[in-house]
Amino acid sequence: MPDPRHVIRTDGASKGNPGHASIAYLIEDADGEVVSSHARYIGKQTNNVAEYTALVEALEAAHELGVTRVEAFSDSELMVKQISGEYRVKNETLRPLYESVIASLPRFQSAYVTHVPREQNRAADKLAGDVIRAHMKALKEAENPPPDTPD
Numbered sequence: 001m002p003d004p005r006h007v008i009r010t011d012g013a014s015k016g017n018p019g020h021a022s023i024a025y026l027i028e029d030a031d032g033e034v035v036s037s038h039a040r041y042i043g044k045q046t047n048n049v050a051e052y053t054a055l056v057e058a059l060e061a062a063h064e065l066g067v068t069r070v071e072a073f074s075d076s077e078l079m080v081k082q083i084s085g086e087y088r089v090k091n092e093t094l095r096p097l098y099e100s101v102i103a104s105l106p107r108f109q110s111a112y113v114t115h116v117p118r119e120q121n122r123a124a125d126k127l128a129g130d131v132i133r134a135h136m137k138a139l140k141e142a143e144n145p146p147p148d149t150p151d
Helices: 045-063 077-084 095-107 118-143
Strands: 008-014 019-028 032-043 069-074 112-117
Touching: 008 032, 008 045, 008 118, 019 045, 019 118, 032 045, 032 112, 032 118, 045 069, 045 077, 045 095, 045 118, 077 095, 077 112, 095 112
Parallel strands: 008 069, 069 112
Antiparallel strands: 008 019, 019 032
């Protein structure tokens, strides 16, 4: 029996472009159960760097889990069309990330990267957004600490 397909959902977010950025991914088994998820702040980056970074890290995590058949879903039309060869990678900052994705795909028996509308990518979008919101809140609190209270 062939290994069932796992689903990867990725998102990269940036407040400003470039701006404070985060990535997120979820890996689901064939039953739709999340077997791995991760989200983190990646510093000041463009949204496209964030999108690619999320996919690179998700593919690596899937490989480490022993996944052999995967379909990755992303709401980044640019990234998906670059990976499919429909668009060229013109931005030199994206090239190493693109090359990392292309090098990762043959590690799987089957691997597809598919574009989905943002509405169909809500779980990853929420994780990435939560990280940025938490980071921005921490920055704001560091800039405006609460007044000292007498003991």
